Amino acid sequence: MGDEAMDVEAVNKQLSAAVSQQLGSLVSLTLLAGNLQGPLSLNLKDRLQAYAVAEVADTQLLVEKLAAVGGQLSPMEAPPVPSTDAGTALREFLEREEQVMATLHAVIPSTGQEPRSEALEHLIEHVLMRKQQQVDYLSLALG
Incomplete structure (x- = not known):
């Protein structure tokens, strides 16, 4: 049971798609943090900036794992x-x-x-x- 080999081809394909989406998420979050306007934005700017920093770190780790x-x-x-x-x-x-x-x-x-x-x-579990x-907090912020 403990010796099941990694399906490297499937992992490469799936992880590549996940990293691509993660890169899009990082850019989306950065744009969101910079573009968000109105009263809600005043409460979220600092949190969004912190999330963007975390997204950079997660993205780098996922890219390193994909390369590995x-x-x-x-x-x-x-x-x-x-x-x-x-x-x-x-x-x-x-x-x-x-x-x-879901892709991750x-x-x-x-x-x-x-x-x-x-x-x-x-x-992957750590990133998830x-x-x-992050999703829970932002969902609560929406009310």
């Missing part, structure tokens, strides 16, 4: 420019984050049970845990 398993980056989609309406912009960002988290989560079944598999799985907290 022999994968290559997929082309990044250009993220949409956020709405100037804070509520709309946040809802759109949260929908995008749900997609990113989809990598886990292919990781296997090797030591490097466990390391990859735990990295942080992103879920």
Whole structure:
């Protein structure tokens, strides 16, 4: 049971897609933090900036892991420019984050049970845990 090999081809394909989406998420969050307007933005600017810093760190770790398993980056989609309406912009960002988290989560079944598999799985779980907290907080901010 503990010797199930990583499906390297599947991991490369799935992780590449997840990293591409993560890069889009990072750009989206940066645009959101800079473009958000209105009273809601006054309360969220500092938190959004902190999330952007965390996204950079997570993205770097995911790219390093992709390189370590022999994968290559997929082309990044250009993220949409956020709405100037804070509520709309946040809802759109949260929908995008749900997609990113689902794509990241989809990598886990292919990781296997090797030591490097466990390391990859735990990295993904850490990123998912942080992103879920981010989604929960921003969802609460919307009311």
